[in-house]
Amino acid sequence: MIKNKSLVSITDFSREEILHVLDLAAQFESNPNQPILQGHIIASLFFEPSTRTRLSFETAMNRLGARVIGFSDPGVTSATKGETLKDTIKMVSNYADLIVMRHPLEGAARYASEQSRVPIVNAGDGANQHPSQTLLDMYSIRKTQGRLEDLKIAMVGDLKYGRTVHSLIQAMSDFNPTFYFVAPDELKMPNEYKQFLDERGIRYEEYTDMADVLPKADILYMTRVQKERFADLMEYERVKNTYVLHNAMLDDTKDNLKILHPLPRVGEISEDVDLNPKAYYFKQAENGMYTRMGIIAGILTGM
Amino acid sequence: MEKELKVSAIKNGTVIDHIPAENLFKVISILGLQNIPNQITFGTNLESQKLGRKSIIKVSDKFFEGDEINKIALVAPQAKLNIIKDYEVVEKRVVDVPEDIVGYVKCVNPKCVTNFQPITTRFRVIGKSPLQLRCHYCEKTTCENQMVII
Numbered sequence: 421m422i423k424n425k426s427l428v429s430i431t432d433f434s435r436e437e438i439l440h441v442l443d444l445a446a447q448f449e450s451n452p453n454q455p456i457l458q459g460h461i462i463a464s465l466f467f468e469p470s471t472r473t474r475l476s477f478e479t480a481m482n483r484l485g486a487r488v489i490g491f492s493d494p495g496v497t498s499a500t501k502g503e504t505l506k507d508t509i510k511m512v513s514n515y516a517d518l519i520v521m522r523h524p525l526e527g528a529a530r531y532a533s534e535q536s537r538v539p540i541v542n543a544g545d546g547a548n549q550h551p552s553q554t555l556l557d558m559y560s561i562r563k564t565q566g567r568l569e570d571l572k573i574a575m576v577g578d579l580k581y582g583r584t585v586h587s588l589i590q591a592m593s594d595f596n597p598t599f600y601f602v603a604p605d606e607l608k609m610p611n612e613y614k615q616f617l618d619e620r621g622i623r624y625e626e627y628t629d630m631a632d633v634l635p636k637a638d639i640l641y642m643t644r645v646q647k648e649r650f651a652d653l654m655e656y657e658r659v660k661n662t663y664v665l666h667n668a669m670l671d672d673t674k675d676n677l678k679i680l681h682p683l684p685r686v687g688e689i690s691e692d693v694d695l696n697p698k699a700y701y702f703k704q705a706e707n708g709m710y711t712r713m714g715i716i717a718g719i720l721t722g723m
Numbered sequence: 724m725e726k727e728l729k730v731s732a733i734k735n736g737t738v739i740d741h742i743p744a745e746n747l748f749k750v751i752s753i754l755g756l757q758n759i760p761n762q763i764t765f766g767t768n769l770e771s772q773k774l775g776r777k778s779i780i781k782v783s784d785k786f787f788e789g790d791e792i793n794k795i796a797l798v799a800p801q802a803k804l805n806i807i808k809d810y811e812v813v814e815k816r817v818v819d820v821p822e823d824i825v826g827y828v829k830c831v832n833p834k835c836v837t838n839f840q841p842i843t844t845r846f847r848v849i850g851k852s853p854l855q856l857r858c859h860y861c862e863k864t865t866c867e868n869q870m871v872i873i
Binding site (some may be wrong): 504505506523525531546547548549612652 | 784802834835836839841842858859860862863
């Protein structure tokens with residue numbers, strides 16, 4: 421279904437293709453060692469360091485039996501000599517069957533997909549897109565709730581700059597969600613995304629206090645509120661503790677509530693939440709590996 | 724009484740009228756008029772009821788293809804074309820904002836790959852009034868008041 425397709429932006433995949441990847445991920449979770457890509461070579465090009473994403477992708481490649489070439493630090497590549505992205509991609513696409521790339525510049529993966537002979541999987545292009553994160557979020561949502569349709573999803577923290585929440589909104593919009601956006605005024609959901617939801621008739625409500633949404637949410641998607649996003653540091657000091665989740669706050673929440681976070685967390689989920697069965701963020705990260713196996717295997721084998 | 728022509732008439736060619744005065748040189752640049760050998764006359768800061776101050780360009784022996792002229796819609800949306808043959812207007816045309824903008828607008832996003840690598844910019848027009856262009860690469864929106872012609 422997705423054979424030889426590039427995955428640059430989550431909107432590159434249709435609803436059916438997304439569901440197909442989630443089905444493949446479920447297969448790999450039930451049996452993680454399936455060396456079906458023996459004889460394949462996959463390039464892992466990290467033009468900026470990202471340890472968690474790279475390890476997740478490369479573990480997925482290895483569990484599928486593929487061999488991996490690439491770099492984890494652009495300092496060791498010809499990019500430092502001034503080689504253009506086009507030349508690097510043209511060269512690598514002569515060697516590998518698939519390229520997974522992360523790049524600090526926005527749009528780099530789209531451009532690479534136009535220059536490459538082989539499919540490109542975007543592992544993050546600046547603040548723009550990170551579609552495998554969106555797919556693993558959806559996998560985690562479907563797995564914990566048994567469905568994707570008709571869920572109440574609360575998003576908390578930096579909704580202005582957080583690319584993961586923006587992509588998740590776009591992808592979930594096919595499944596009739598209700599969104600609760602909880603953010604300080606500085607970091608509210610941008611109008612273009614609210615407009616997107618309005619056009620599709622999708623319900624959303626905006627809050628500044630997390631307590632207002634906790635009792636009604638099925639999914640609590642936490643993100644990091646970064647100090648450097650605030651023009652006024654006094655404002656940051658005033659709001660920072662408002663967006664921290666503590667275990668005691670989960671008392672009156674729904675039984676099916678699960679807490680997601682793209683990680684790394686830096687204080688916005690207190691460690692006393694980790695032992696609560698509603699905490700799901702570490703399992704979510706593990707799901708990332710199965711989801712990436714699904715993406716890679718789907719593109720290379722057409723399964 | 725006949726109106727006095729501020730820019731002299733041409734025998735054959737194209738007259739582009741109702742260009743906002745401040746965008747005259749952008750129009751010249753977008754159409755690449757600085758690179759063609761044709762005789763070109765222009766006037767600027769002419770009085771205009773519609774625009775306040777307008778510019779006009781007359782290009783001898785040049786007839787623009789459909790899409791070619793639409794490129795100027797970004798900087799001169801009210802421009803009117805008169806096609807002249809033997810001193811007579813034989814056709815009048817207006818410009819229309821194209822669906823895709825390729826190669827002459829800079830992406831407003833300072834982290835867009837097109838601002839660092841030798842890449843032709845590409846935008847999809849997602850709003851016409853005011854203009855909103857969505858970058859094909861970084862997916863960010865460049866608005867009319869942020870638009871820079873390259």
